[in-house]
Amino acid sequence: MAEAARPIRHSVRHKLLAIALLPVLVILPVLLGLTMYQWSLKFDRLLLVKVNSDLTVARQYLDHILDTTGERIEMLARSAEFSRTTDMAALLDRQRRRLGLDYLYLAGPDGRILAASPAGARPGPPAGPAPARGARSTLALLEREQLRAIAPALAARAEMSRPRDAVAGGSAAETRGLVAQSVVAARLPGSGSDPGGGTGGGGAVMVAGLLLNGNLSVVDSINALVYPPGSLPEQSRGTTSLFLGDLRIATNVTDAGGARALGTRASAAVRERVIGRGEVWLDRALVLEQWYVSAYAPLRDGAGKAIGMIYVGILEQPFAEAKRRTLAWVLAGFLLAALVTVPVFLLWARSIFRPLERIGATFDRVRAGDLAARTGVTRGDDEIGALALALDGVLARLQEHDRRLRAWNSTLNRRVEARTAALHRAARELEAATYQLVQSEKLAALGEISAGIAHEVNNPLAVIQGNLDVLRETLGPAAAPAETELRLIDEQVQRISQIVTQLLDFARADQPGTDPAADPGTDPARALADCLPLVGHMLARSSVALRQDIRATRAVRIGRIALQQVLVNLIVNAVHAMPEGGEIRILGRNEDRGGAPGVLLEVADDGEGIPAALQERLFDPFVTGRAGRGGTGLGLSICRRLIERQGGSIAVSSGSGGGSSFRIWLPAA
Structure with missing residues (x-):
């Protein structure tokens, strides 16, 4: 038989589309994005270079103000007008206004103010001596008192309110002044000394200042x-x-x-x-x-x-x-180019796709069994067209060979089918006979054993029951303290009798079922509680703990004794599966199946587990997981019979690491 064709994972159509559209829709956008990203970075760098050069110009202009102020007052200190003046205060006031300064004063060698503008200014002595040549022009901070000593108007102009987020503990107003100040050596009128010669007229200095606070x-x-x-x-x-x-x-x-x-x-x-x-x-x-x-x-x-x-x-x-607009224009241009070029590429690619699609469709029809399929290509203008024509020729020859093979195969199939049918009939008859023989032998042995058990057990039960009744009559009221134990003996005698009866029922092939309408139902929690005294000695002897969590609120469609028999059987099996001790967990909850209400009971243990090969046959008669340890193989078979008679089900699961879980579902009563 020919191997089935594998599904196509990478279509040629997709590859050709990728070849046609990859440059336009992938590579070009990536390159364009990288280019625009680099352009954006360079644009931002250019702005930073721009403001950096602007900062340089601004700093140079501020330095120019300082240098110009120093040069002008130096020229004033060396001028003939300064050396011949008789009214120094008027000269300083006139020059201050002409130079646009906020203060201009002359201090003597001892720091005493000789003349000042504005009039009445009493600035402190200049900080440091004047340079021998040129001017010392710097920025300086003047406190409020220093500004007020020069002119109250300067202190008022310098004062500014601080914003609310000013540093904690600071003043609510800024009262200091930032001034551009120049200091030069001055020649006092009539002294005859040269300020540039290093004497400075005995140390006299001229100081000029420009307040920058509020200087718009x-x-x-x-x-x-x-x-x-x-x-x-x-x-x-x-x-x-x-x-x-x-x-x-x-x-x-x-x-x-x-x-x-x-x-x-x-x-x-x-x-x-x-x-x-x-x-x-x-x-x-x-x-x-x-x-x-x-x-x-x-x-x-x-x-x-x-x-x-x-x-x-x-x-x-x-x-x-502007950057966003540029990016938008570039994106719009790219989209416009894509809208124009992509349809052209697709149109060109279609001339390749169409013959390939016909070839692919033809192969699909041939794979489905239609050897009459043809591509329908009539011209071989290119390599793909020639391939399509060649494929049609091959398919024609293949169809003829297939017709001959089918004719030969038809005759052979008729002969094989006749022989096969005869073999199938013989095999079915043999299988049915074998199964019937096994079941007959098994049921015959089970019936014989059950009859013997019933005979041997019922006689002692009758003696026990009779003696129990005599004991009650003999003791009379004195039996009241042991009434619970007597009642328990009575119930268990009845249970043994019912078990023997159920064993006989299990051996009969035509056992009738219980009438659901006449069954009042059984409380799972009560049934489990009645089981605990029966298995308590086994749990204690084997160091096995039993934990129960019965949350079911429905009564189930099964007799109380039958449910006890199922639970006791599962508990005993779990105890045997844990010779070193462990825990048995019995859980119960309401659960609907197929729209029918019911109860799910689960009996789980931490025992040795059940081999996977044995799980499928575990509920068959005479199949036991306790080979060599006294197991008969009838307990689980009887449990399944009791449960399935009421329309329920029982299933088992066991992991490779040990532990087993039996799940019983019973319909609600």
């Missing part, structure tokens, strides 16, 4: 220099801020109401890196609930301590939207 012109100038009109998309904007610590003291960042966000704080991450570690921040950052591509750098005083920050940033949202 500085940040606006930086922002205009860094982000001139047209340098950013219309939806984006560039922002610049100066910080004292992490507090914005000058900024063009606006809040939701359009006001400048003075007194707001930088994020904790920015503060930790820039102020805490003195590093430059170059990343996206949250600025007043909006994300900016940001750059922060520390601002240091003359001692190199980080006292503030300078910030530039670009609103990220327009660039993110």
Whole structure:
């Protein structure tokens, strides 16, 4: 017989479709995705490079302010106007206004203020001596008292409310001022000394300062220099801020109401890196609930301590939207190209699929037995067409050979069938005769044994029963304390009699069944309770524990004595299966089968187990699992007979590791 064709696991159609569509639908999207991913990374890097260069420009502009201020007051200190003036206060006030400074004063060698602008300013002495040449221009922190000593208006301008999330224990307002301060050596009028020669007019210095708190012109100038009109998309904007610590003291960042966000704080991450570690921040950052591509750098005083920050940033949202629009356009272009090219590829592939599909369908019909199947291809323009024509020729020759073989096979089959039928009849007759002989011999032996047992057992039972009745009459009321034991003897005598009767019934082939309508039913829990005194001595002697969990609430269609016989038989078998001791578990619950209500009883043990080969024949007469240990092989056969007579069933299962479980299902009464 020819081997059945294996199912096709990898269709040529699918392979050709994969070859046609893989570049367009898989490889191209992957390459496109990788390209767009790299483009997105480079785009983000370019934004960071942009803000980094903007930060450099902003820092250079701030340094330019410091350098320019120093150069201008140095030129003032060396000017002829300064050396010839008779009203130093007026000169300083005029030059301060012209240079856009917040204060300008001249201190003598002893630190005493010789002249100051604004008028009445009493700043403290400058920190450190002036350089011999040039100016020393640095950022400095002035306390509130120092600002008030210069001018109360400066202290008021510097003061800003801290936000609610300020550091615990800090002041509710920021009163310090961040100033760009320049110190140069000055030549006092009429001294004749050269400030650049190292004498400094006996140590006189000129100090100029520009308060950066609230100085919007500085940040606006930086922002205009860094982000001139047209340098950013219309939806984006560039922002610049100066910080004292992490507090914005000058900024063009606006809040939701359009006001400048003075007194707001930088994020904790920015503060930790820039102020805490003195590093430059170059990343996206949250600025007043909006994300900016940001750059922060520390601002240091003359001692190199980080006292503030300078910030530039670009609103990220327009660039993110531009990236999304670009990705959407690329995706739309790819989908449009796929919609145009994929149908063309499929049309080309169809000219290959069609002949292949016809060949495959022809093979399926031939495999199903239709040798008249043909591909229907009439032209062999290509290799596949030529293959289809060749297949049709082969099938034609195969069909002719098959016709001849069928004719020869038909004659042979008729002869074989006649002989086979005769052999089958003989085999069935022999099997029936053998089975009947075995059953006849078995039942004859069982009937003979049962009759002998009935005769031998019933006589002693009659004597026991008679003596029991005499004992009750003789003792009279004195028998009351032993009434339970006497009743138990009486019941067991009756049970022995019924067992003998049931054994005789089992031997008869035409035993009638019990009328279900007349059967009141048996409570499984009560029947099990009556069994325990009968097997208690065996359990104790064998160190076997019995655990019961009867949750069934239905009475079952079987006599109480018959159910006790089944349970006692199974318990005794379980005890014999556990010579070293163990546990017997008897469970019961309501269970319906085939729409009929009933009760499932399960008797399980931890014993030696039952071999798989023996499980199938375990309920046959004279088959026992206790070969050589006194088993007769009738107990389980009788149990099955009792249960099946009531429409129930009994089954056994046993694992390879030991332990057996008998499951009994009985219909409800």
